[in-house]
Amino acid sequence: MHLNDSCSKHFTYSDLIECGETFHGSGIGNLPQEPESWQALSVLASEILDPVVEHFGPLQLTYGFCSPELAKARRRFARVHQTTPSIYPPSDQHAAHEYNDKGLRICTRGGAACDFIVPDISSLNIALWIGKHLLFDRLYYYAPDRPIHVSYTEASGCGEVTVMKPKMTGRGYIPTTMAVSRFLERFADES
Numbered sequence: 001m002h003l004n005d006s007c008s009k010h011f012t013y014s015d016l017i018e019c020g021e022t023f024h025g026s027g028i029g030n031l032p033q034e035p036e037s038w039q040a041l042s043v044l045a046s047e048i049l050d051p052v053v054e055h056f057g058p059l060q061l062t063y064g065f066c067s068p069e070l071a072k073a074r075r076r077f078a079r080v081h082q083t084t085p086s087i088y089p090p091s092d093q094h095a096a097h098e099y100n101d102k103g104l105r106i107c108t109r110g111g112a113a114c115d116f117i118v119p120d121i122s123s124l125n126i127a128l129w130i131g132k133h134l135l136f137d138r139l140y141y142y143a144p145d146r147p148i149h150v151s152y153t154e155a156s157g158c159g160e161v162t163v164m165k166p167k168m169t170g171r172g173y174i175p176t177t178m179a180v181s182r183f184l185e186r187f188a189d190e191s
Helices: 013-017 021-026 035-056 068-080 123-133 180-190
Strands: 060-063 112-117 136-141 148-152 158-166 173-179
Touching (some): 035 112, 123 136, 123 180, 158 180
Parallel strands (some): 136 158
Antiparallel strands (some): 060 112, 136 148
């Protein structure tokens, strides 16, 4: 696989690997080492991102694949800027099928994840549409004007949605996880 190869109808591997401010500011190569990671990125783009583009129009990827080196750079960036790193590689699926330096899979959930926003469209509307029309593993919803996080695995079914409410301190979030049906019921009137 090569960065400029198509991984779906609307995306190349580069789109999912070379995105996000930490990547652009780090100079890290960030290439997947495992063939399963390349495949998971392709499936994520085909099953989630392509349908979103076809329904809402072009989207902006804000965070995609995260190699162990990029995860370290994100943690360093957060320390320097005294912010929360906003990643948790053991469960957020941005590492896809990669291994850590101890030879263990970074995230045992498999699949892959990305964060994105569609300009001028409420992220709540996008999250609700995904919940109604697509199979996914996990979706994190932050706010109407913030990117959403979505993951997909081959075993994806009707996944779960985590609503991230900002803490009063302004650092971090209070997650509330629910079934897709509960999310659709709870937020349908707010879209």
